[in-house]
Amino acid sequence: MKDLDGKTAFVTGAASGIGLGIATALSQAGVKVMLCDIEEEALAKAVAELKLTNADVDSVRADVSLKTRLQEVAKATVARYGKIHILVNNAGVGGGRGYGFWTDASWNWTLGVNLMSVIWGFEIFGPLIEAHGEGGQIVSTASIAGLISGPVFPAYNVTKYGVVALSEGLRAALAPRGIGVSVLCPGFIRTQIMNSRRNLPQRFAGAMESVPTKGPVAELVNQWTERISDGIDPLYVGELVREGIENDWPYIFTDNEFEPLIDERFAAIKQGFDRIRGRKPRH
Ligand SMILES: NC(=O)c1ccc[n+]([C@@H]2O[C@H](COP(=O)([O-])OP(=O)(O)OC[C@H]3O[C@@H](n4cnc5c(N)ncnc54)[C@H](O)[C@@H]3O)[C@@H](O)[C@H]2O)c1
Secondary structure (H helix, E strand, C coil), X not given: CCCCXXXXXXXXXXXXXXXHHHHHHHHHCCCEEEEEECCHHHHHHHHHHHHCCCCCEEEEECCCCCHHHHHHXXXXXXXXXXXXXXXXXXXXXXXXXXXXXXXXXXXXXHHHHHHHHHXXXXXXXXXXXXXXXXXXXXXXXXXXXXXXXXXXXXXXXHHHHHHHHHHHHHHHHHHHHCEEEEEEECCCXXXXXXXXXXXXXXXXXXXXXXXXXXXXXXXXXXXXXXXXXXXXXXXXXXXXXXXXXXHCCCEEEXXXXXXXXXXXXXXXXXXXXXXXXXCCCCC
16 A cells, blocks of 8 residues: 555554554554554543644544454444545453463453454454455554464463464455555564553453562563563554555564574474475375
8 A cells, every 4th residue: 555645544452552653653644543442541642642743533442352342443433534444453462371370361351352353353344445445454463472482471472373374364365355464573662561451351350360470470571571661662663564554564573683583483393394304194
């Protein structure tokens, strides 16, 4: 989508961090942006600040892990702006603990916000983008954690691998329909992700595992909190996403820090093939 001026975008998780960076960068390019978030006050503040820059923006509050809410706000966006060209599936939470500690509540919360909302985003907004025939783009925020996994936050890894799989797969399916598909895989970005439980829906309250304050997991969380508080500017990420939309990039990375770990993973996968190379499978 070369010419973004005058187009319309719907961005989830837009009240903070990467989503706000994307909403800002798109609105600076003349895109009309509907900001969607669960956090009402932060959403109102974000929209008020963007309006000061003369951006054409509006907001809808929704818990994107509820399909009916996503359907309702999609309708509201069409009612407000007419056509939707860009969907940014960005809302996400860092939730859930490792083996031996996880709960159904944390799996359901993380799967709902990070993965099901993206699946429903494609399902609900895809036809709306296709309908006007002007083309569009669907960008979903996965993570470097969607390309390399670890032992500490399996639910997060599973959802982010899911977002990568969905985006890679649907790219070919949606191209003939005039819709480009990109997956954003950020490294450490300066956002509020480490304080995700501020948005825990009431239905999960009391059912979540506790967060450790001591031991190796707590130490790792502290290290990540530090890296994130000193992380990449979310507006820089927003500008990369804008470039990714303009040029239909399949993968949008923010930096090269984890590239060697991804190379290691590919090498380990390759070794798996090497182990059985030359054998004749029995049928
Ligand atoms: N910050 C990083 O280093 C980093 C790295 C890789 C990927 N990500 C991903 O980036 C995305 C954005 O996160 P962020 O880092 O900007 O964190 P953030 O907490 O600053 O922003 C996330 C936004 O999502 C909203 N949100 C949470 N639950 C929601 C729900 N149920 N419905 C609607 N909105 C909801 C929050 O209110 C918040 O505004 C997430 O998908 C996250 O997994 C972040």
